[in-house]
Amino acid sequence: MDNRALTGALRWGLFAACLALPAWLWPHGAVLGYLAQTAALVVLALSYNLQLGTTGLLSFGHAAFAGLGAFAAAHWFNHVGGPLPLLPLVGGVAGAGFGFVAGLLATRRAGTVFAMITLGLGECVAAAAWSVPAWFGGLGGVPIDRASGTPWGAWQFGAQTQAYTVIAAWCLVSALAMHALTRTPLARLANAVRDNPARVAALGTEPRRVRLAMVTCASFFAGIAGTLTLIDVEIATPDSVSMARSATVLIAAVIGGTGTFFGPAAGAVVLTALSVVVAGVSRAWALYLGVLFVAVVVAAPRGIAGIVPTLAHALRRDAPAAERWRVLCGVGACVFWGVAIVCAAELGYAWRFAQDDGTGLAFGAWGIDADAPAGWAVACSAAGIGTLLWGWRARLTSHGHGKREDGR
């Protein structure tokens, strides 16, 4: 038990450190903006997992609650004011309200029907955001001025460091709250509803009620996440309720792994890194994200959070050789395939833009011409090596004695 408490505390310490340290070391606008974006998506992804991982509800319209919370908070801040640090609470309550109403419509069934209702509702909200300018501000959205709220001590929150402090604090608090929620008997009942709703009904709880409770809680934290974005960019736009945002949080949660608490947080970090850092150097980042997502769903359903323990287990000192080689082959195969895909995608994009603009160079400084066969040869050979390694791994797996490792 003590060991577990220690690792738990370490994880939270790491989480808090990741939030605080980079901001403290490099308090520049770009870094803070990136961290704020990550923090907001982390909260959103964790809230999404309250529905998907805990209760088994797949939603295609989760961003609607985040965005609606943001709009409500923006209107509240503009018309009522108040201290900025308490604004996420407004967003959260608004999100919970909308979530409750949506839940009343959607939770009588689970599975595909629930997913389709959330799709319909998400599309409705996304389309309404463009149609009703008074509530959603039209194209320009609803702006706020951080500094116009009630000051806290010496802080006015116009400065980005102050705003980021609020965001990071709320990210940590929300994560702690959601973690506590997943430890309650309610969450255990939600797990039971996920696994076997008929049995839960036979025991005496209406599965619908549990689902509704979880959807409302998830929407509360989604509203908070939306407000964190609002605080960061000082504007609530129709994009915050878009289906693209819903897709983003879904992808983040699945890539990270829905089976553990911190999985979606890891996914959110990866996704933000891809969409900001990689997007800065490559036009193909969205393609990479798609490939990663499909690869996770097909071959690694436990996500990043599932792969890391597998790796750690294989690389420990007393691991059997077969297991270690198997994992290394797997990792190697992924690396080579990654190289192949990156080459092909970059060359492909270079070729595409040669068609459009005239410059057909990939990889920036290395200037590999898309028409020359060299680049494609690299891609093909990398793919070949990757396939070989995967084949070796498969053979090692079939030779290996002992139980099959699932998820890989």
Add this chain to the structure above:
Amino acid sequence: MHAFALQAFNGLSYGLLLFMLSAGLTLIFSVQGVLNFAHASFYMLGAYLGYSIAARAGFWAALVFAPLAVGLLGAGCERWLLRRVQARGGHTSELLLTFGLAYLIGEGAKLLWGLAPLPAPVPPLFDGAPVTVFGLALPRYRLFMMAMSATMLVALGALLRVSRIGLVVRAALAHRAAVEALGYDVPRMMTGLFGAGTALAALAGVIGAPLAVIEPALAETVGSVVFAIVVIGGLGSLGGAFVASLAVGFAQTFAAASDTSLRDIVQWAGIALPDSVAAVSIAQLAPLVPYLLLVAVLVVRPRGLFGERVDG
């Protein structure tokens, strides 16, 4: 009256186009039990491929080869991707996979054909003067498209109901193990049928392309509407998809063409709305029609209008 008839024709043609898409989706759902989120992406792929083929070899070649190619791709996806995921049980993973495929195909299309919208030309055979029926000028290509769509309904319905293949398919859906024991290669059938469903989507794409522009966002805009339709009609019901397609087609066309605003409606009901909301016209809400219908139907009748299976 003239305007009404024209609207009705437009609604009918739009509905039939939607049906062409939802037919393939329904087929896949009937066979696999999975809602293929990537269906509209295969539609878009068909449109793009058809455009490329037509540019080199003409419309009729495109009509044949684009669906073939996309069907093969679809079959491949089923064989190597979907089947692995299905072994895990539960429909969530399948939905996630097809969702990921949709995303991936969209990105692939952006890579191969660029971001700019491509105009697909109407084939010269149908590019003539509109046919006049009862005093209405009806564009030839639209008539062709509607004819194809109706043919598809009849052919699919007949195939599933009457032919032996259809019988085996329906049996496999209910008692897969029994059908396998009878000697049918059920996995191969599933692959074939998935490929057929995606080929149908691509065919719809080739046919529907000249009516609008081809662009990467095509899959999203059309896709969500088609899912809504298939769910409204009842997952797995071809007749339901037909009814729902027409319903959405008519409702959306009439809404888009109407002049009334929310204010007019609520005035009749006696409720007062804030100005900003009341000023919203029905035409502005037209894109919402399929989803409003979807939510309304699902809340009242979770299995859709004619559906048989219910999840969860």
Add this chain to the structure above:
Amino acid sequence: MNGNAIALHGIVQRFGAQTVLDGIDLSVSAGERHALIGPNGAGKSTLFGVIAGATRPTRGRVVLHGVALRGRGPVVASRLGIGRSFQQTSAFARLSVFDNLRCAALHAPDERRRWWNRLRESASVDRAAARVLHDIGLDARRDAPAGALGYAEQRALDLGIALASGARTLLLDEPTAGMNRDQAARMIALIRATTQGRTVLMIEHDMDAVFGFAERITVLVRGTVVATGAPDAIRADPAVRAAYLGEGA
């Protein structure tokens, strides 16, 4: 304790054109050990579904502990004291054995009112779950995920979930299915030990188990009750022999 735990009046159940239950009248006294036997397809599991509120009968009345169910569903049936174990093991596969029992114990009659039990762990719920865990003999598997249990263990867990829910009346659907003779005997002993003072209605095919356990037996054939009474009377009944016992066991 007198009064009927379960009273069925004229239950008819039709699925489309097929009549599965054709006018069932059945009463089970409180505290009684009652077995329901019959050939496959007789409608026994369907009858359980009707009693537990999972299926609404086409016609007829279900009265549980004196209160009419009126088609209000499984949640109300469980409030009226019905607990159920299923033919195909129906636990929560990804939860641990102990968590399975805790979920069930949360629904015990005195616990379910306390809504704060949903938010905070309750010592009384944990104690009740631990007690059932011990009774069904799965102490060693306390933290194992339910999906990883062996077959007999899973059946025991299934029983445990029904027990932990504190139901006064237990519907056990083929608890010894798929077990060899030793396992079956142990299962019956387990049931007898853990259901003291509760009403048990059990579907079974294993005749040794039935005749060793039941105080009263009802024979169901093709949707109708052919006979009902004490075990000896049933064994001797010629109609029953012809319809069922003569054909197999």
